[in-house]
Amino acid sequence: MKPQIAIIADDLTGAGDSAVQFVRCGWETQLYVGGSEEAFALGDMQAQVVSVNSNSRALAPQAAADAVAREMQTFRKHDVRHVFKKVDSTLRGAFAAEIEAARQQWHADAIAVVCPAYPATGRTLEHGILLVNGIPVTDTSAGTDPVTPVTESSVPTILNCNLVSPTQDDTPATLAQKIGGAGAIVVVDARTDADLKLLAQAIVLLGERALPVGAGGLAMAMAAAWASDHIAGDIVLAVVTSQHSATRAQVAALQEQGATVQTPEPQVLADDALWQSWQQEMLEQVSGSDMASRILVLLAPARQVPGLTSATVARRLGQLALTIAGTGKVRGLIATGGDGAEQVMMALQATGIRLIDEVSGGVPLGTLIGGNYTGMPIVTKAGGFGSEHVLIQAAETLMERKFK
Known part of the structure; x- marks a missing residue:
């Protein structure tokens, strides 16, 4: 070398x-x-x-x-x-x-x-x-x-x-x-x-x-x-399904730092046609040159409608993460909430994470194992973990660290 x-x-x-x-x-x-x-x-x-x-x-x-x-x-x-x-x-x-x-x-x-x-x-x-x-x-x-x-x-x-x-x-x-x-x-x-x-x-x-x-x-x-x-890619993509108040405060702090936060309406997530249309709009936004921020957060809505389960929300956002990753513009992932993290991993066909470090206590950093996105950096975080600025720390780590 x-x-x-x-x-x-x-x-x-x-x-x-x-x-x-x-x-x-x-x-x-x-x-x-x-x-x-x-x-x-x-x-x-x-x-x-x-x-x-x-x-x-x-x-x-x-x-x-x-x-x-x-x-x-x-x-x-x-x-x-x-x-x-x-x-x-x-x-x-x-x-x-x-x-x-x-x-x-x-x-x-x-x-x-x-x-x-x-x-x-x-x-x-x-x-x-x-x-x-x-x-x-x-x-x-x-x-x-x-x-x-x-x-x-x-x-x-x-x-x-x-x-x-x-x-x-x-x-x-x-x-x-x-x-x-x-x-x-x-x-x-x-x-x-x-x-x-x-x-x-x-x-x-x-x-x-x-x-x-x-x-x-x-x-x-x-x-x-x-x-x-x-590092290849321009965007840190965060998928947040946790409803915990600590996580919501962390997303708000990240947004104050300039992150773009997108929350699909519950009725959009519950309807296949509406969801496909919303997903296409997101893909065009990421693929275009007018992306307002280098950090994009897909945030699950706080309220639900009849027939919309948390599992459906997590699955939809996981699949959208795969679609966005397919643009080649994602340099790293953040997954907050156990169901969301699991769905992101499943969508990207990852079998595990090679652990490298911690962003902070209880917030591991690693790279994906398996699938077409092997080696992509990822931070996972439970809903109630971390200080108000932990998502900011996670995003900065993904943007400023070298990965194999």
Whole structure:
């Protein structure tokens, strides 16, 4: 297997904490103690992502740059598609020298997009200043590090480059445009995980010439963005038959996030002709270019009419899920309610689920076994399980994780 992505860090623990973000997003990932030349020479590489260590944290700038350049040359020789340059989240080491060396060795028109923010650990980048729990990094222990003390908190100052500060109105496309016009090295502000997610999506739009540079926070966002870029299908399809109030609240929260929720009237579900007409309308909506959302929820009605059983509702929605899956636009499924999940599985002729992980406690994630849709990702959830945002988590997982 030839790796698609390489991670290069300046020490072993950095190589590890970035690599694990890719594991969490479903990438086959291997961490090597030594450098890339040794990793590729071993001949046992079975990874989509390889993470190596240039062991350059304590080196002088030129020596560190030379070490990074050697690693990048190996990556180019082995046709690695993307590189993530891991740097210390408190700017220690030969920060500027390593970034420039990596950029020069990547592509002739490479753009190093730099954001060492890691909100989960208190690191944010605001107006170009790296803050640790709200304090400039030079005023923390990093400023008195005995080996590599940090003497400047402004990342654009260290790199002598431009700063891009995203606005609330920015989309991945507009942010990519700003970054693309800001120079060969660009620093981008980020205060939250959502900021990093937007940045990662912009980096994907910049293409293979983009060289993301950051810490574990940006590694996590890039792992998801690159995984999403490799997944076939545009739509996460949820089939919800549970009448539990918790599930209904979860659907409402998902709808607030922009999901399209379609609920057939009970009389439509009870009548064959009306159902066929409604099903055709849904299929045209999914097949057309005017699909309003990347998440489509088929929600069983809360009320019933005489002669309409819950089993009929589940069977109808399961068959509709099969029809929609047949368009080739479905990248993953969510099935909420035991009867609905069973009918979806039966309609797709799946014999089981290869379990991979949990979206949250009691909400398993896996891929279908058997039938024509073997390997399609699926999340199943009992009616009363999960927080109000669990369906949002499930949809994001299906959109941002890589599956075999």
